[in-house]
Amino acid sequence: MSEGNFTLDGEDIPFQEGQTIMQAAMAAGKYIPHLCYHPEFKPHGSCKLCTVRVNGRATASCTQRAASGAVVESNTHAINDERRALLQMLFVEGNHFCPSCEKSGNCQLQATAYELGMMSPHYDHFFPNRPVDASHPEYLLDFNRCILCSLCIRASRDVDGKNVFALSGRGIKTRLIVNAKSGRLADTNFSEADKAAHVCPVGVILKKRKGFAQPIGGRTFDLNPISATPHPTIKEG
Amino acid sequence: MDAPTKKLKVATTSLAGCFGCHMSFLDIDERLFALLDLVEFDRSPITDIKHCGPCDIGIVEGGLCNAENVHVLREFRANCRILIAIGACAVNGGLPAQRNSLSLPAILEEIYHAQHGLTHGSIPDDPELPLPLDKVHPLHEVVKVDYFIPGCPPSGDAIWKVLTDLLAGREPELGHGLIHYD
Ligand code: SF4
Ligand code: SF4
Numbered sequence: 001m002s003e004g005n006f007t008l009d010g011e012d013i014p015f016q017e018g019q020t021i022m023q024a025a026m027a028a029g030k031y032i033p034h035l036c037y038h039p040e041f042k043p044h045g046s047c048k049l050c051t052v053r054v055n056g057r058a059t060a061s062c063t064q065r066a067a068s069g070a071v072v073e074s075n076t077h078a079i080n081d082e083r084r085a086l087l088q089m090l091f092v093e094g095n096h097f098c099p100s101c102e103k104s105g106n107c108q109l110q111a112t113a114y115e116l117g118m119m120s121p122h123y124d125h126f127f128p129n130r131p132v133d134a135s136h137p138e139y140l141l142d143f144n145r146c147i148l149c150s151l152c153i154r155a156s157r158d159v160d161g162k163n164v165f166a167l168s169g170r171g172i173k174t175r176l177i178v179n180a181k182s183g184r185l186a187d188t189n190f191s192e193a194d195k196a197a198h199v200c201p202v203g204v205i206l207k208k209r210k211g212f213a214q215p216i217g218g219r220t221f222d223l224n225p226i227s228a229t230p231h232p233t234i235k236e237g
Numbered sequence: 238m239d240a241p242t243k244k245l246k247v248a249t250t251s252l253a254g255c256f257g258c259h260m261s262f263l264d265i266d267e268r269l270f271a272l273l274d275l276v277e278f279d280r281s282p283i284t285d286i287k288h289c290g291p292c293d294i295g296i297v298e299g300g301l302c303n304a305e306n307v308h309v310l311r312e313f314r315a316n317c318r319i320l321i322a323i324g325a326c327a328v329n330g331g332l333p334a335q336r337n338s339l340s341l342p343a344i345l346e347e348i349y350h351a352q353h354g355l356t357h358g359s360i361p362d363d364p365e366l367p368l369p370l371d372k373v374h375p376l377h378e379v380v381k382v383d384y385f386i387p388g389c390p391p392s393g394d395a396i397w398k399v400l401t402d403l404l405a406g407r408e409p410e411l412g413h414g415l416i417h418y419d
């Protein structure tokens with residue numbers, strides 16, 4: 001296996017042939033903000049939080065193969081400004097009321113926004129009307145918080161072999177749907193043992209009767225910022 | 238800290254909030270004395286002054302859920318050089334904005350007519366009452382807001398950090414543990 005080096009914000013990062021910039025950076029203990037990337041799944045390249053500049057050109061580091069001698073910039077004012085704007089758009093497109101969200105403190109969207117110093121949502125809120133699906137006896141789906149990262153889709157399809165979730169529609173109308181005639185989770189074979197039950201980075205796929213189990217102060221990102229928390233960051237909630 | 242020579246004027250108010258942010262403000266405890274060396278309060282629950290005069294800093298808790306909230310916010314914006322939105326409700330509407338996916342008539346109907354135990358309920362229409370807005374809005378959707386302190390409520394330490402940064406002429410910054418949305 002051939003190896004090489006690139007620089008990330010001026011530091012030498014070794015990589016192995018075939019690795020993406022994200023994979024090599026993670027292996028070297030360097031944090032690049034990301035939401036739709038998860039080390040156990042094929043990259044989806046959709047959230048663009050992981051955008052870096054490679055030899056001056058913007059590209060998603062979770063899909064871009066590392067190349068020897070490349071000069072990669074990530075933690076710069078300009079790039080972080082763009083990342084903050086992406087986060088702000090995610091916040092206003094959904095309904096993110098963190099104080100009443102069971103994922104708060106363990107949420108990657110929230111923790112990434114803290115990391116990047118997002119002090120306000122900046123844009124006008126959509127306040128969409130997205131009913132929750134509480135049909136399943138063990139799990140609740142609160143679509144108000146979905147960021148369309150597709151991790152549940154990839155987990156259900158590639159690991160569980162079930163295809164419980166899918167994306168429907170295009171552009172701003174894209175939404176997460178449940179693959180059942182009724183559209184309800186209760187009418188699928190989704191179960192707690194599924195990988196898909198444990199990958200949502202935000203507060204959509206929630207185990208019932210388990211909310212707010214961890215006290216404030218002891219939750220994942222109360223302890224350390226996301227940049228200092230090893231992946232996978234999703235604790236069983 | 239480079240202390241300003243003249244005391245700065247500060248006004249505070251709560252709109253569609255729960256006064257929790259004001260309580261958290263009092264959580265700066267004995268640092269209030271240090272603050273009082275640097276600022277004096279204009280309109281605020283602390284002084285009970287009813288209208289805001291020209292101020293250096295205005296601190297607004299709560300979002301906008303009725304017409305009166307909008308009037309007060311505009312008065313603050315017109316009078317304050319620096320306007321700070323404090324708390325989740327001011328920043329994104331917070332808990333009151335969770336009504337936004339429901340229609341206002343349906344909410345009023347449910348609360349004043351349909352709810353169990355109400356026999357002769359009627360929707361209050363006293364002209365003294367400010368009209369509710371169709372949707373609850375955060376402050377920045379109506380006026381320009383200069384700084385935001387998120388949190389439900391933000392801790393006394395977070396509020397202290399932002400105020401001392403501003404009084405010292407620094408760009409306010411909240412690091413890990415001080416910035417939170419819940
Ligand atoms: S999913 Fe995350 S960002 Fe959204 S409300 Fe819950 S804790 Fe906040
Ligand atoms: S439900 Fe969660 S995992 Fe699935 S697409 Fe939405 S945010 Fe991603």
Ligand code: FES
Binds near residue numbers: 046061063
């Ligand atoms: S993490 Fe790379 S695009 Fe989402």
